[in-house]
Amino acid sequence: MKIENEFLIPFSGLKTGKHTFEFLIDNRFFENYDYSDFNRIKAEAVVLLNKKSTLLELNIEFKGIANVPCDVTGQDFDMPIEGSLDLIVKFGDSFNNDHDEIVIIPFTEHQIDISHYLYELIVLAIPQKRVHPGIENGTLESEALEYLGYYEETEEETEQEIEQENNEIDPRWEKLKKLLTDK
Template sequence: MKDLKQFNIQYVGLKEESHLFEYQIGKTFFDAYNFDEFFDANINVALTLEKKNTLLNLSFNAQGTINVLCDVSGEPFDQEIETELQLIVKFGEEFNDDNEEILILPYSEFQLNVAQYIYEMIVLSVPTKRVHPKVLDGSMESEALKKLEKLRVKEVKTTENVDPRWDKLKSLITEKKT
């Protein structure tokens, strides 16, 4: 992960106050993780680091877009992303990241790489089902949607060849409700 050195924060020399770090996340960031679900990315991440005597309080805020495929039409589109992450960094004898909200760094450390936290925050903020906005409003024109429309099961109401036993069973259900 040598490509991610710009995400190292050397907190040892910082004053005990709030510090703002800003990052522009693009496709190359995700390439460093061999993550290929996004075709492109344009995300602004603002990290506020509040240094205190015994801990660091990190507040991540990400806004932007990622280019992904629509799960319905297969067409690429820009998915809006807006997410936040809070992380508390404490200091101890050894590294421990078992808790997702608290990170323990050894006393001997002098910097923290925040790239992994930014990566996880963005990837987890993407909806599990990605639907193009034009599919939602019905204005999408694509071959895949035309095929889906042709294959849609149409409800057929017929009165012929209906087994009378089904009608008797249906009446039992309505009688039970009353």
Template sequence: MMKQKEFSIPFSGLKQGKHEFKYKIEKKFFESFEYDEFNGADIDLTVILNKTSTMLELDLRALGVVNVDCDLTSEPFDQKIDAKLELVVKFGDEYNDEDDELLIIPHGEHQVNIAQYVYEMLVLAVPQKRIHPGVVDGTLKSEALDKLAALQPKETKENKEENDPRWDTLKKLLTDK
């Protein structure tokens, strides 16, 4: 993974108070992390840096879409992304990023790189199960959906009404308590 230089925020020359940074995230950002689950990306990232004398507070907000493949039909579609992350940067003796919301950097540092945090926030914002909106509302027509419908078990009237008498006897045991 290469270090994303454009995501290094130099804070040493900034006055105390709030500062805003804007980024445009595309597919090449994810490729730099060797992540190939997205076909494309168009995400606007806004970072609000609140600098105080003892720490930095970063509010990250991402809005946009990533193009992913549907898990059912393999049809590509745009998945909306709306993600937030609050990160506190404190100064200490050595670098420590073990906590998800707290980053400790050495006292001599003059910039903070947020690329890893942005990457994790965006990847986690995409649902685990990706279903095309056309599948949900029934407007998508595809070979995969037709094949799934054809292979679905048929429920017939005979299967519903016909009971095995052995099971009826066993079911009485459950109700005879």
């Protein structure tokens, strides 16, 4: 069974107006795309379909958690991810998805497959650089951080270094200041 069949939205029997569809996304979904940039994922997608007489408006929103390795320490952590996409589906002679927000499907279609749009939306929501939140707020203790010298500097030492850098004046600027005062 292809998992994409779970992400088909049949619109031919629906009345004109708004309809809501919910989908659960996990690792099985990404196995079909051979994508493994995370350890685990669990997300919920809600699709609001507004059926009109000549077109369909889709609003796709998702929220979830992706378990990813930290790029600094290598430790796994749960990263919250979310995203949304507005899509307009028009009808034409042949399929065309050249535009990012407009899709043209044949008049003969009675359902739309949103699996590829969900895939792109989720993959783009996971940042290229992943840093454990414990590094940013200073609560993570790790051998990698100790090795990198993260714990050696205290806030006081860092503030003193910044103050020294601000007080040091480049000798070239001193000569320029002297020109101004010699007038």
